[in-house]
Amino acid sequence: MRGRLDGKSGKNYWRSLDELSDTQEFKEWMADEFPNRSSLLQMNRRDLLKFMGASMALAGLTGCRGVFLPQEKVVPYVKAPEELVPGKPLYYASAVTLAGYATGVLVEQREGRPIFIQGNPDHPASLGALDSISQAELLNFYDPDRANNVLVFSNPGTYTQGDVTTWEQFLQAAEKALAAEAAAGGSGIRILTGSITSPTLVEQINRFLTKYPKSVWHAYEPSGRANVYEGAKLAFGKPLETTYDFTNAKVVVSLDGDFLSPTANPASLKYAKEFADGRRVSGQSGTMNRLYSFESTPGLVGAMADHRWAVKPSEIFDVAMALASALGVAGASPTGKVDEKAIGAIAKDLQSVPGGALVVTGDDYTPEVHALVQAINAKLGAFGKTVFHTQPVDATVNAGASDLKTLVDDLKGGKVQALFIVGGNPVYNAPADLKFAEALTKAKFKARIGLYDDETAQACDYLIPTTHTLEEWGDAAAFDGTLSIIQPLIAPLFQGKSLIEIFSALAGKPLSGYDAVRATWKTQQIIKGDFEKQWRNVVHDGLLRGSALPKVVPTVTLNASTLTAPKKPTGLEVIFAKDPSIHDGRFSNNGWLQELPKPMSKLTWDNVAMMSPKTAASLGLEDNSTVELTVNGQAVQTAAFIQPGHPSDAVTVYLGYGRTRGGIVCAISNGEGKPGGDDRTPGGFFNPTSNHDGGGFNAYLLRSSANPHFAAGEIKKLGGLTTIASTQGHSPIDGDHIKQFEGDSRVVVVEYDLEDFNKNAAKYVEERKKESEEIRKNNLYPDEIYVYKGPQWAMTIDLNTCIGCNACVTACQAENNIPVVGKVQVERHREMHWLRIDRYYSGDSENPQVAWQPVACVHCEKAPCEPVCPVAATVHSHEGLNQMVYNRCVGTRYCSNNCPYKVRRFNYLNYTDNQRQFDIRVDEKTRIPLLRMLNNPDVTVRGRGIMEKCTFCIQRINEGRIEAKKAGREIRDGDIVTACQAACPTQTIVFGNKEDKDSQVSKWREDPRAYLLLESLQTRPRTSHLAKLRNPNKELASTKATETNS
Amino acid sequence: MALTPLNDRMITGEQSYATIDQSISSMIIDQKRHNRPWWIMFAIGIMGTGLLGMAITWLVYQGVGVWGNNVPTAWAFDIVNFVWWIGIGHAGTLISAILLLLRQPWRNSINRFAEAMTIFAVMCAGMFPLLHTGRPWVAIYWLFPYPNIMALWPQFRSPLMWDVFAVSTYFTVSLLFWYLGLIPDFATLRDQSKNKVAKVILAIACLGWRGSNQHWHRYEQAYLILAGLSTPLVLSVHSIVSFDFASSIVPGWNVTVFPPYFVAGAVFAGFAMVLTFAIPLRKLYKLEHLITMRHIDWMAKITLATGLIVAYGYTLEMFYAWYSGNPNEWDMTLLRRLNGPYSWAYYSLLICNIVAPQAFWVPKFRQNLWVVMIVCQFVSVGMWLERFVIIPMSLTANYLPSANRMYYPTFWDFAMFAGTIGFFLTLMSLFIRFMPVINIFEVKDLLYKMLGHHDAQIAETPVEMPEPALGRSL
Amino acid sequence: MSHHETTRTKGTYALVAEFGSAQDLLNAAEKTGEEGYRKVDAYSPFPVHGLSDALRFHDVRVPWLIICAGLCGGFFGFTLQWYTATIDYPLNVGGKPFNSLPSFFPVTFECTILFSALTALLSVFILNGLPKPYHSIFNTPGFERASKDRFFLAIETQDPKFDSEETRKFMESLGAVAVSEVEE
Secondary structure, three states: OOHHOOOOOOEEOOOOHHHHHOOHHHHHHHHHHHHOOOOOHHHOHHHHHHHHHHHHHHHHOOOHHHHOOOOOOOOEEEEEEHHHHOOOEEEEEEEEOOOOOEEEEEEEEOEEEEEEEEEEEOOOOOOOOHHHHHHHHHHHHHHEEEEEOOEEEOOOOOOOOOEEOOHHHHHHHHHHHHHHHHOOOOOOOEEOOOOOOOOOHHHHHHHHHHHHHEEEEEEEEOOOOOHHHHHHHHHHHHOOOEEEOOOOOOEEEOOOOOOOOOOOOOHHHHHHHHHHOOOOOOOOOOOOOOEEEEEOOOOOOHHHEEEEEEEOHHHHHHHHHHHHHHHHOOOOOOOOOOHHHHHHHHHHHHHHHOOOOOEEEEOOOOOOOHHOOOOHHHOOOOOOOOOEEEEEOOOHHHHOOOOOOHHHHHHOOOOOOOEEEEOOOHHHHHHHHHHHHHOOOOOOOEEEEEEEEEOOOHHHHEEEEOOHHHHHOEEEHHHHHHEEEEEHHHHHOOOOEEEHHHHHOOOOEEEEEEHHHHHHHHHHOOOOOOHHHHHHHHHHHOOOOOOOOOOOOOOOOOOOOHHOOOOOOOOEEEEEEEOOEEEEEOOOHHHEEEOOOOOOOEEEEOOEEEEEEHHHHHHOOOOOEEEEEEEEOOEEEEEEEEOOOOOOOEEEEOOOOOOOOOHHHHHHHHOOOOOOOOOOOOOOOOOOOOOOOOOOOOOHHOOOOOOOOEEEEEEEEEEEEOOOOOOOOOOOOOOOOOOOOOOOOOOOOOOEEEEEEEEHHHHHHHHHHHHHHHHHOOOOOOOOOOOOOOOOOEEEOOOOOOOOOHHHHHHHHHOOOOOOOOHHHHHHHOOOOOOEEEEEEEEOOOEEEEEEEOOOOOOOOOOOHHHHHOOOOOEOOOOEEEEOOOOOOOOOOOOHHHOOOOOEOOOOOOOOOHHHHHHOOOOOOOEEEEHHHHOOOOOOOOOOOOOOOOOOHHHHHHHHHHHHHHOOOOOOOOOOOOOHHHHHOOOOOEEEEEEOOOHHHOOOOOOOOOEEEEHHHHOOEEEEEEEEEEEEOHHHHOOOOOOOOO | OOOOOOOOOOOOOOOOOHHHHHHHHHHHOOOOHHHHHHHHHHHHHHHHHHHHHHHHHHHHHOOOOOOOOOOOOOOOOOOOHHHHHHHHHHHHHHHHHHHHOOHHHHHHHHHHHHHEEOOOOOOOOHHHHHHHHHHHHHHHHOOOOOOOOOOOOOOOHHHHHHHHHHHHHHHHHHHHHHHHHHHHHHHHHHHHOOOOOHHHHHHHHHOOOHHHEHHHHHOOOHHHHHHHHHHHHHOOOOOOHHHHHHHOOOOOOOOOOOOHHHHHHHHHHHHHHHHHHHHHHHHHOOOOOOOHHHHHHHHHHHHHHHHHHHHHHHHHHHHHHHHOOOOOHHHHHHHHHHOOOOHHHHHHHHHHHHHHHHHHHOHHHHHHHHHHHHHHHHHHHHHHHHHHHHHHHHHHHOOOHHHHHOOOHHHHHHHHHHHHHHHHHHHHHHHHOOOOOOOOHHHHHHHHHHHHHHHHHHHOEEEEEEEOOOOOOO | OOOOOOOOOOOOOEEEEOOHHHHHHHHHHHHHHHHHOOOOOEEEOOOOOOOHOOOOOOOOOHHHHHHHHHHHHHHHHHHHHHHHHHHHHOEEEOOOOOOHHHHHOOOOHHHHHHHHHHHHHHHOOOOOOOOOOOOOOHOOHHHHHHHHOOEEEEOOOOOHHHHHHHHHHHHHHOOEEEEEEEEE
């Protein structure tokens, strides 16, 4: 076996397609380092053992570099050891893309296995931070459900397993289909892609298009940025990319523009950082930017807003118009009923900060709204200050790729002979009225090129597996056009080929991804000067510095009076929104994201019908009551969810759920459980470990191409309840509001009004000091008994800059091998996240103010959990860590009961081993435990019956200590960065040695806003929080931020 | 001649030493006395025990997750049942020890099976602390202080360690106490049984007891001292159990009144259970002349008294919550118990533990066996609910509102509980069949005391003991 | 009665008188004590109060043994906790002092009780010479009723004052139901 493996690098260029398909080289190129390509399914046990040996050779020790890709040079990012030292992580700079847009990352590789993705500090879209979705790409990479063979479907459209076939068979078939069209210039050939920013891929596609000049390239993103470009067209006469700079933004107005969510914005990490910096206050006084938010579905921006109004999407145009007219935008005049007073005040506030004003809106809104906002920003003189424009980054826009509708019409008209669907999942997420699946059957040759065997795949003749970002060569552009090289961390796990490779093959000149990228970068003069040297730098840095697109300052040619308001739906307004965790559904097979509590609702595994308390009351609905939601004839069944702050007479449904195929997680979560069998099928009474019945419903069924953002609908109470799994406050005992009693000594969330704080900070500090002394007085034992040695670890979290984006939660999960437990277990309140972000409402439940509070183990110096453990399984280290000794724990759970912060997590079942159900099943007996490769070797994997909790990333502390020792110096501030801290886009979390007086953490601990959670309990937490500040506009003080306009 | 008894009527009917033997020891010697009712009880017990076996197997195979426990509610039915069973046990010790010290001779006809109940109840209770752990296979010995390879010791600051010592001591001492009392009765049975095998077994069990004055002399010294030891022990055991909660910082647990009020509650529940067994027992096995209405009357009174102490405990909980000014206590005890999602449990507990026992003020009710039985059932349920209200309910809502979660039991939670009840029934039915349910020699002693120096009269012919004058107290 | 004639052989253990009631036994014991017999024992189905005094039998070893055991138990219990928590393996547990005295009381107490209780039982067994499957007294005719409703008084041959004839006479004078000579 090893013999066969060695030197199995194969030739990586071909002569020509037809010549190739029967040559030995081709067969070698096709045959895999993995026997699993075609023989996996017939493999017997012994072979499997060999295979495991092989996969070790791949995933372990030597890693992919030595054996499989010898001739391609990649460069470790940081000062790497001479050659790979077992146990030593290597970091490689690469990029992950979301809907085409790149975010620069550093991938941590252990013994050839990528095990952690973090942000690339040099990359403009990351600045060192990384969002949940990009981090979770790691789980997608190890996802055993990824398409791992070329499949051919004998009768497409029916729910069947495809038959395994080979690349040569597919290429021959493709060649045949293409040849048939070649004569007619390929007029029957269509390509359907998502957004693309990769120059190399575009190059390959263009080669294909030039080979078949009459073929057409279509692009479809279920919730893309098309409106942004259309809006720009309206405003400037040409499509332009619009980017913001919040650094100088003093007053920000968001017209339902979610600039903080990665799902809603390719530059969210940058915006979040700049925005947070604008609100950072240290010491006894400071200044903050002010955020006004007109918001439909409660989200991150509304939660950060100093003033928030809950408005329906259909009303945003009116708000924009009112604001425009208040600011004197040409031709603007109020079109609807809005809160004049508020608009007036906002306009005044905007004008009071020349060059510091910024108005943003959401990608989903109609071009009219975008155009209006462009006009407003122009009027405010924001162009060149807070708002910037470049040529579109999305290549499909530049190439003027036509849309999905035309494709469907062509299909129906029988004009399409051969169709290549690249990425995306149109059968699942195309607008319902297009009836895409039906139209698709008309095409003769349908190839689906993608990562999963999903709804679209089984409607096609062929499923062509592509490689994952972490196992392919490629390139991509960030929101501002900055180019990155995508380099493989490991040889492909399955039989995938990268899109570049596939298109190069289809275009008749097959190339390896590596050669293709280099060729493009050379020929297109992307790299100027010494190519090899530059290339080396780019691969090393993960980006080509200074490759951002040049800024243009367009002039607004818009007369607002020409704009027409969107038609207001009568009755109930149904809002379609991308899911905060699983995006448009492309991540619904990702357990980390499925179980990631959605920021506001804290829901997991499901989508629901969100509505305001008022609406729910009027419909006689309460949480969980089963409802039927109907939009133009199409009905779905789901649970009602009361979401404070939601506009009334409206219901929000998240897209991306109700998948019927595409992997075990989404399939199981949909109760299907088809692919797999036996122990993957939904369990129940006798199988407490199964993930049955999550997955929600498919909201795309309600969505039409006419109104993809919101539509008129009805909601009907069906009676009965639908269980949904939420991790906070979704229970009869109110977990949302902090009941404050006369003389309540609980300190949970502390808030100040900025102006008031600037005046009285000293007083507040004094008060808190006095209180603390009071508390410390009454104590049975002497105050300081235990002598701490060495650095004293502490953490501080600034509630004022936390945007509640969940990046830290996923980082913690990835770093600490935290298992996914499934919907049923979350329902039972057994989620395992060590770090949670608590969401607290205050004020009017129709439009409450929100405060985020990240809470992990606070490492109390007088920890209540420790004395109650009968076996001393949780004790204190001399560095002040509250340590959990897994192998001593017998699982009495008394520590959890006695923990006032409830941050301890218990393995009620064998959660880690239950990942077995996701192993690749070779035959009845044998499976490949792919997910175990994902584990961080520095962190113990916890078994059943064990208590666990945040360790302050002790593995990172130890690494830092060792490095310091090797360098013969003390541990310096910043040597040790916890996973959550690293991922946080707003630098809300600091960690360090509180004894070191110059360390960031000890500075923050001394900050006037610093307070200890539940200090009255005398637990002496090592984690402190900084109070939240709000910066309301005094003119609107009468109408507090808790007022709705309706 | 007319008899002038020294003491109130605690034995009735035509009595002599021989008749007492007849009525008690014949339950073992003459197995025909056990008919349908016994078999029904035994069958139910066996079924329950089977269920218990199933529940435990599934629990150990899958993990604690088969129960409804979660975070924050990490303790629920498991600990509720533990405390409930331990409580049941306390009546036995109270009767055998405290009443002995208080020189209450009426204990003599009920202490034996009350002690048996203690031991069986503690056995049921003991399962839960072990099986509720995540890894019972190590918990079973890691909690005992032995020098292990890692030189680790248990952590004695933990109330759970105190539990380990308290419960194991309690079990051991109750067992010794029980056995010591059984030795002379085994001797009696040895001398009477016709069956060879039984004779041998009993001879071994009684260690060759021959009722010599010296035996009795030392026996009585030791027995009295054991009683003296058991009294503080029984008080300490439930106090320590209550420390599991009282010494924590959980609102609703951290209450100083717990130790006394847990002990009172234990006795309360215990007596209810003793009555529940005593009443059918005396009926089915014709022991009315040994367990007289007088006994029932007294036990009912104690139930009432302890019930009132418990009621006082509830009041104090509320008072502290208000008086302490601690918002969490206030929130937990007042708001959540009175109108929280589990308030149904709190209200039904008040009805069961405070309202129902008030019936015992009325002598008529104390002598109506049906009323007594029904009230006792109320009390047993009520005391279970009390632990439910205290343990899971307090955990569902804590300091950080964000961590508030509901708790729902699963099938296996109930299976475990029902199983232990079955196990208890099995042991009780075996006890009734193969051991003297009433302390033979102590009843004889009692008879002797009652007759004073006239016991010569019953040497040959039994003497009529007058019926008790009811309604009168001691 | 035939056994009256039998002469005292070497293998005799004691002369045993049988009584019908505890009261008779008590009176008889009283007289026996006054008569000066010391190697005497009485057998009854239940403890008859006053017997020990009557027979001049006093033994207070049991209580003393229990007290000592209790003290040892308490000492052991506390030392175990104190030693393990402060000397052998001190750990910072919730910032409490290594020697958290208040927390150590319960276990100390339980150990006290446990040791005493075990000793109580053992002392009864050991001092009473139990288990003892065979004892000469079992040879007494009708002795099985000693655990039921008959009361026996035995004067052992070992008694210095023992004289078969005298003693027999004396015993018959006590109003026994029967007097019998019991083999070793």
